[in-house]
Amino acid sequence: MNTPSASSAEHPKDGRCHVLSLDGGGSKGFYTLGVLREIEAVLKCPLYKHFDLVYGTSTGAIIATLIALGHEVEQIHELYQRHVPTVMRGRKPAQKSAALATLADELFTDKLFTDSKTALGVVATRWASARPMIFKSHASQAHGREI
Secondary structure, eight states: OOOOOHHHHSSOOSSOOOEEEEOOOGGGHHHHHHHHHHHHHHHTSOGGGTOSEEEEETHHHHHHHHHHTTOOHHHHHHHHHHHHHHHHHOSSHHHHHHHHHHHHHHHHTTOOGGGOSSEEEEEEEETTTTEEEEEESOGGGGTTOOO
16 A cells, blocks of 8 residues: 655646545543544644544534644543543533533634635534534635635
8 A cells, every 4th residue: 555655645647536524422532532643643643634624513613623734633532531521520401511612712713714734614503493504714615605
């Protein structure tokens, strides 16, 4: 198996769109981070430099956002080790939501989608109506629709 060199790993110019899609699962994000650590090692560069688009939902959205902002997987893993026990300690959904809101304030402070180093999509659900909402970092992700 050929592994890409550090120079070829960064945004390949092969005409394809390289997408990284991350699912949710709360503390199962540790499993995702283990796989991403291996991918980053093979690519020999931070993931945002290789993928044109990073999408995530739930814990995957947190990981995707941190990747798009330029964090390396090991940095994200350290954040998870420090914060997941606090978030998961809450017994009621409102307690976990409050812990996540506090964490988001700390991690993302004044960051905007425009601060991302690669295209980013965050999938969320509006609980009251059970309708999905998709937040995107670039207008070009609107699939040709005028915004």
